[in-house]
Amino acid sequence: MPELPEVETVKESLKLRLKGKKIVDAKIIYDNIIAYPDVENFALKIKNQMINDMKRRGKFLIFDLDDFYLLSHLRMEGKYFFKFKDDKILKHEHVIFNLDSNEQLRYMDTRKFGKMYLIEKENILNIGPLKELGLEPWDENLTSGYLLNKYKKKRLPIKSVLLDQGIIVGIGNIYADEILFLCKINPLKRACDITEKDAKNIIKYTKEVLGEAIKKGGTTIRTYSSVDGVHGLFQEELLVHGKDKGKCPKCGENIVKTRVGGRGTYYCENCQK
DNA sequence: AGTGCGACCCGAACGC
DNA sequence: TGCGTTCGGGTCGCAC
Numbered sequence: 001m002p003e004l005p006e007v008e009t010v011k012e013s014l015k016l017r018l019k020g021k022k023i024v025d026a027k028i029i030y031d032n033i034i035a036y037p038d039v040e041n042f043a044l045k046i047k048n049q050m051i052n053d054m055k056r057r058g059k060f061l062i063f064d065l066d067d068f069y070l071l072s073h074l075r076m077e078g079k080y081f082f083k084f085k086d087d088k089i090l091k092h093e094h095v096i097f098n099l100d101s102n103e104q105l106r107y108m109d110t111r112k113f114g115k116m117y118l119i120e121k122e123n124i125l126n127i128g129p130l131k132e133l134g135l136e137p138w139d140e141n142l143t144s145g146y147l148l149n150k151y152k153k154k155r156l157p158i159k160s161v162l163l164d165q166g167i168i169v170g171i172g173n174i175y176a177d178e179i180l181f182l183c184k185i186n187p188l189k190r191a192c193d194i195t196e197k198d199a200k201n202i203i204k205y206t207k208e209v210l211g212e213a214i215k216k217g218g219t220t221i222r223t224y225s226s227v228d229g230v231h232g233l234f235q236e237e238l239l240v241h242g243k244d245k246g247k248c249p250k251c252g253e254n255i256v257k258t259r260v261g262g263r264g265t266y267y268c269e270n271c272q273k
Numbered sequence: 274a275g276t277g278c279g280a281c282c283c284g285a286a287c288g289c
Numbered sequence: 290t291g292c293g294t295t296c297g298g299g300t301c302g303c304a305c
Contacts, residue, residue, distance in 0.1 A: 003299095032281080035301095059299080076282095076298045111282045113299075129300085156276070163299080173298065262278075264297070 002074040004137075004170030005213035007059050014061070014080060015054035022050045022100040023065070030094035033107065035115040036128060042118050046070065046097075058133050058169030069124050071117040072107070078114035081106045134167040137206045142168065144199035151191040151199070158194055159187035160261035162202070170210055177241040177266050179205045186272045187258075187265050212237075240266045 002010065026046050028034055034042045049065035056062060063070035072078070081093075083104045089096070095107040095116065107114070119128045134150075135142045150167045151158075161167065162176040171179065180187050183201040185194075194202075216237075239249050244257035248268035258265050 073299080075300080077284095109282095110284070111298085113282060115300085153275075165300080 002059065002076070002078065003172040003175055003213070004056075004059055004210055005217050007056055007061055007074065008214050009217035010074070010080065011054050011056045011061055017082065018051045018063070018099075018105070019053060020051070021103075022048060024048065024098040024100055026098070027096040028094070029089070029096070030112055032112060033094050033109070033114055033116055034118075036117040036119065042116070046118055057130055058136070058165055059172075060129065068118050068120055071115075071119065071128060071130065073115045073129070075109070075111070075113035075115070077111050078107065078109040081108060132166055133169050134165060136169055137203075137210050142203055144196050144203065147199040147202065148194065148196065151194050154191040156191055157188045157260050158185060158191050158198075159263070159265055161191040163261075163263070168206060171206060173263050173265075174238065174241045175206075175209050175213070178209050178239055181240045181267060181272065182209070184271050184273075187260050187267050240268065242266060 023046055026043050028039050028043060031039045036042075037045075045068065046065070049068060051063055051065060053064040054062065055064055059073060061072040061074065063072070083106050084102070085098075085104060087104075089106075090108065092110045092112075093106045093108045094112065094114075097105040097107075099105060107116075117128045125131050135146070147167070151161065154161050159176055159180060162171050162179065163173065177187070179202065182205040183198060185198055185201070240255050243255045244266055246255050247253065248255055248271060251268065251270045253268055253270040255266055256269055258267075
């Protein structure tokens with residue numbers, strides 16, 4: 001499932017192949033992928049827009065077009081492929097962009113969970129999901145003071161608050177467990193009870209966990225000729241998430257599984273008091 | 274305003 | 290073995 005590191009990797013590989021190419025038109029096969037505007041306007045407005053650059057904000061992939069930003073959220077299983085017109089359209093291919101290079105960029109998503117937004121550049125901070133987002137993990141404004149200020153109003157478990165994209169962007173369910181394990185914080189601890197030391201650790205290990213995953217994604221992608229297939233490899237190095245039949249890598253106690261805010265949550269009861 | 278939860282999806286994993 | 294059921298993942302929108 002793509003989290004921030006995977007999106008960063010996909011962005012870089014898409015940039016190599018898309019920069020300077022024009023979207024001739026778009027064919028939308030499954031309407032619900034298009035979140036804004038309606039499908040007709042989406043298809044109309046995206047015609048003949050040049051892809052000038054590729055960017056990322058949180059887990060959103062951003063196509064920097066002439067007059068619009070195309071935001072694409074891959075959710076769990078969204079992927080992009082390059083194909084040609086005559087290639088058979090597969091079951092899970094939902095949006096097809098015809099490019100002026102004679103190629104097609106196809107969006108594939110088995111769960112149909114992904115979303116796309118086409119937003120006028122001047123409205124990018126007024127309309128759509130970017131306006132709600134918090135700080136990037138490497139933003140210099142991400143300080144313990146910033147976090148404590150956000151956390152003090154929240155009685156929710158810290159695990160749930162780490163997933164809140166309005167505070168820090170890019171942390172998903174898996175990385176949240178890893179970050180809390182490295183911080184030695186119990187996932188059920190209320191956000192308003194987080195100490196300054198905790199907050200500093202959260203910042204440190206968020207950067208470390210996401211940064212390492214980007215490095216791994218970056219090294220993996222070179223062995224692939226297309227933009228898919230980068231997911232999964234970092235998961236071989238997970239410390240606690242999904243290890244409920246395993247032992248804590250630090251103290252050897254059993255890893256326990258519970259639910260926090262409706263999400264599967266793994267932690268060490270001994271290390272994370 | 275903060276919180277909780279269902280809806281959106283469907284393949285994989287699970288239970289019988 | 291084959292069936293039906295449950296689960297999970299991120300985000301939004303609605304109800305409290």
